[in-house]
Amino acid sequence: MPNLTLQLYSARNIELAKAMDVVAEVGYQSVEAYGGILTDSDALKSGLQSSGLKLVSSHVGLDELRNNLSSTMELLSGMGASHIVCPFLQLDQRPSDVAGWTRLAHSLSGISETLVSNGFTFAWHNHEFEFEMLADGRTPMQILLDETANMHWEIDVGWVVRANHNPNEWLQSYAQQISAVHVKDLAKEGELVEEDGWADVGHGVIDWASMLPSIQNTSAKHFIAEHDKPADFERFAKNSYTSINSWSW
Numbered sequence: 001m002p003n004l005t006l007q008l009y010s011a012r013n014i015e016l017a018k019a020m021d022v023v024a025e026v027g028y029q030s031v032e033a034y035g036g037i038l039t040d041s042d043a044l045k046s047g048l049q050s051s052g053l054k055l056v057s058s059h060v061g062l063d064e065l066r067n068n069l070s071s072t073m074e075l076l077s078g079m080g081a082s083h084i085v086c087p088f089l090q091l092d093q094r095p096s097d098v099a100g101w102t103r104l105a106h107s108l109s110g111i112s113e114t115l116v117s118n119g120f121t122f123a124w125h126n127h128e129f130e131f132e133m134l135a136d137g138r139t140p141m142q143i144l145l146d147e148t149a150n151m152h153w154e155i156d157v158g159w160v161v162r163a164n165h166n167p168n169e170w171l172q173s174y175a176q177q178i179s180a181v182h183v184k185d186l187a188k189e190g191e192l193v194e195e196d197g198w199a200d201v202g203h204g205v206i207d208w209a210s211m212l213p214s215i216q217n218t219s220a221k222h223f224i225a226e227h228d229k230p231a232d233f234e235r236f237a238k239n240s241y242t243s244i245n246s247w248s249w
Helices: 016-026 041-051 062-067 069-078 098-117 140-147 157-162 167-173 208-216 233-246
Strands: 004-007 030-033 054-059 083-086 121-125 152-156 178-183 222-225
Touching (some): 004 054, 004 233, 016 041, 016 233, 030 222, 041 054, 054 222, 062 069, 062 083, 069 083, 069 098, 083 178, 098 121, 098 140, 121 178, 152 167, 157 178, 167 208, 222 233
Parallel strands (some): 004 030, 004 222, 030 054, 083 121, 152 178
């Protein structure tokens, strides 16, 4: 059984110290940060200290990576995190064709090389738009992974499924580039609309048992539970931890 991590974005609507206490009490040993809480690093440091949790990874927006990379590395290394993830592109940042995605990949190579030379692992976190087919028959996800030097992948299984792709195929094709797995579940169609159709891990429609061998065969060091809009954060944290612990690791 791997050490489980929880993405604090799932708890963004409750007080940080309370959320981290819940995470620790449930049994998680570490957390992944996101850009919004890095702006109050003192609160994050205090929460880590009081809860006993470790910070192993953080999402950092593309603008911050481009404009404030040195300070970002200093901040996160000071809190013990060595895994940095580019999490999302706003609509106006997304390329529209093969050439644009290739240019983005090459620009990410410079960020990646700097991070790697300073002891970090750099990864990309997917949503659904990276799986749209482009004119050359590839997806943006393939271009990013194939064209960016030394970049890994934090595969978000829930978003892969929501994009109508088979996670097993991607897990197997890019096994050695996958550094982290976002363990996220989907509700049955039409259910949990108030939670944007997401479910607690193990309480949705994703067949985790069939996928587990592929997950285990990757190079992932971080297995991160996430729910984009839980109505009850503590329920999500507990249910997901129990489910993941029940799998035949």
